[in-house]
Amino acid sequence: NAGVTQTPKFRILKIGQSMTLQCTQDMNHNYMYWYRQDPGMGLKLIYYSVGAGITDKGEVPNGYNVSRSTTEDFPLRLELAAPSQTSVYFCASSRDRSSNQPQHFGDGTRLSIL
Amino acid sequence: DAKTTQPNSMESNEEEPVHLPCNHSTISGTDYIHWYRQLPSQGPEYVIHGLTSNVNNRMASLAIAEDRKSSTLILHRATLRDAAVYYCILRDDSGGSNYKLTFGKGTLLTVNP
Numbered sequence: 001n002a003g004v005t006q007t008p009k010f011r012i013l014k015i016g017q018s019m020t021l022q023c024t025q026d027m028n029h030n031y032m033y034w035y036r037q038d039p040g041m042g043l044k045l046i047y048y049s050v051g052a053g054i055t056d057k058g059e060v061p062n063g064y065n066v067s068r069s070t071t072e073d074f075p076l077r078l079e080l081a082a083p084s085q086t087s088v089y090f091c092a093s094s095r096d097r098s099s100n101q102p103q104h105f106g107d108g109t110r111l112s113i114l
Numbered sequence: 115d116a117k118t119t120q121p122n123s124m125e126s127n128e129e130e131p132v133h134l135p136c137n138h139s140t141i142s143g144t145d146y147i148h149w150y151r152q153l154p155s156q157g158p159e160y161v162i163h164g165l166t167s168n169v170n171n172r173m174a175s176l177a178i179a180e181d182r183k184s185s186t187l188i189l190h191r192a193t194l195r196d197a198a199v200y201y202c203i204l205r206d207d208s209g210g211s212n213y214k215l216t217f218g219k220g221t222l223l224t225v226n227p
Contacts, residue, residue, distance in 0.1 A: 004157075033213065043158070045214035058214060090157045097213055099146045099205035100165075105157035 006106035013081045021076040023091030031094045032074040036087040081113045123222040126192045134187040136202030151198040197225045
């Protein structure tokens with residue numbers, strides 16, 4: 001039962017470096033999400049996608065980019081890493097947007113920017 | 115999403131039932147009650163959800179008050195693996211913000227061996 005898979009699990013970046021956080025799901029879900037969770041805080045939505053080729057901004061999109069070329073994959077790109085982007089990043093997916101559908105999460109990528 | 119209130123922490127002993135309460139006095143008729151949990155160093159995990167009737171699945175049971183202003187997540191036999199922060203969330207289909215999950219502070223459940 002793979003569900004939502006995120007890679008890498010941990011990463012340390014230097015300020016100004018770039019990287020891509022990978023997310024893939026095998027549930028054929030249309031909707032996918034990227035959240036960040038700072039220590040002791042709740043989730044904040046970065047970007048979401050309602051299907052292949054369609055993405056939109058969440059609450060905190062600055063400094064990030066996404067793409068959705070396939071149903072399965074939803075990578076998150078950091079172009080110029082900044083210390084404020086140190087966080088745990090979670091990818092999630094759901095069948096649709098209805099309130100009757102749960103979101104399924106990956107185990108997260110723990111990112112430190114020094 | 116409407117507001118929920120949960121105790122900050124609860125303790126249980128292994129193999130005993132656990133009842134985690136959630137108050138949601140401003141719930142609307144179309145709000146679903148969702149429960150998630152987050153184990154240490156892991157992503158949030160969906161547990162159960164319901165609208166009006168009590169619900170059971172392999173992980174837990176959800177008891178919803180008749181007036182829907184409160185609900186209780188029931189873990190029938192707690193294990194050490196159930197130690198986590200449990201979040202009660204209300205979700206509805208209205209508006210443009212229902213894409214995101216809004217977690218409050220939740221209830222930190224400690225399970226004693």
